[in-house]
Amino acid sequence: MDLHELRRNYDQQTLNPGNLRSDPIQQFREWFEHARATDSASWFEPNAMTMSTADQRGRVSSRILLLKAVSEEGFTFFSNYQSDKARQLVENNQASLLFFWPHVERQVRIEGTVVRTDAQTSDEYFAGRPRGSQIGAVVSRQSAILPSRDKLEADAADLEKQYADKLIPRPDFWGGYLLTPVRVEFWQGRPSRLHDRFLYTRDGDCWQVVRLSP
Numbered sequence: 579m580d581l582h583e584l585r586r587n588y589d590q591q592t593l594n595p596g597n598l599r600s601d602p603i604q605q606f607r608e609w610f611e612h613a614r615a616t617d618s619a620s621w622f623e624p625n626a627m628t629m630s631t632a633d634q635r636g637r638v639s640s641r642i643l644l645l646k647a648v649s650e651e652g653f654t655f656f657s658n659y660q661s662d663k664a665r666q667l668v669e670n671n672q673a674s675l676l677f678f679w680p681h682v683e684r685q686v687r688i689e690g691t692v693v694r695t696d697a698q699t700s701d702e703y704f705a706g707r708p709r710g711s712q713i714g715a716v717v718s719r720q721s722a723i724l725p726s727r728d729k730l731e732a733d734a735a736d737l738e739k740q741y742a743d744k745l746i747p748r749p750d751f752w753g754g755y756l757l758t759p760v761r762v763e764f765w766q767g768r769p770s771r772l773h774d775r776f777l778y779t780r781d782g783d784c785w786q787v788v789r790l791s792p
């Protein structure tokens with residue numbers, strides 16, 4: 579397989595101090611809304627992000643998660659509290675989030691520390707999920723070895739019966755996480771690999787912004 583000739587030139591847009599917000603959360607929101615509004619492909623999930631974690635010994639691991647909220651506090655997502663990522667976060671609460679929106683030739687990199695959201699936030703989100711997703715979250719021992727697909731489906735069917743006509747409560751092993759950012763970088767593809775990059779770093783209550791070399 580020869581990948582040498584697989585390349586594109588990026589020439590859609592520019593990023594410069596004049597069109598940058600002073601707050602990276604505002605800047606993220608603006609880019610997110612733009613990414614969402616400009617691609618209607620049925621497969622496109624603008625809130626799909628790569629989340630990377632590392633354990634105490636430095637083993638790094640990445641996976642896609644869905645961003646579910648953005649606020650001045652940070653970025654919220656939901657997962658299993660006994661999964662591989664959860665174990666890594668217990669050992670090392672530093673993580674990164676990465677968004678790639680190819681149709682607008684943009685990347686956003688976010689680094690920060692992760693804590694569990696409060697139970698109420700998790701309860702509210704869980705309660706609003708489709709029933710099938712609730713069942714999936716309850717029966718999945720995420721990241722554990724599963725003897726067979728049949729076992730998973732049988733567990734889901736059993737749970738469905740057990741909770742017929744009843745609300746399914748959020749299990750305590752499933753809930754939200756909040757990543758509080760300390761570094762946020764916005765990358766805009768430009769021709770000839772002379773891309774625009776701006777890095778925000780937290781400085782007390784303020785953010786410092788610098789342009790980085792591509």
Ligand SMILES: Cc1cc2nc3c(=O)[nH]c(=O)nc-3n(C[C@H](O)[C@H](O)[C@H](O)COP(=O)(O)O)c2cc1C
Pocket residue numbers: 623626639640641642643644645655656657658661662663664720721
């Ligand atoms: C598009 C997409 C969205 C996903 N969203 C989530 C999510 O929001 N939460 C989650 O726990 N896993 C989600 N997953 C599954 C994760 O990528 C991963 O397989 C799972 O969280 C187990 O990861 P771990 O073993 O590193 O803990 C998603 C996968 C894809 C491809």
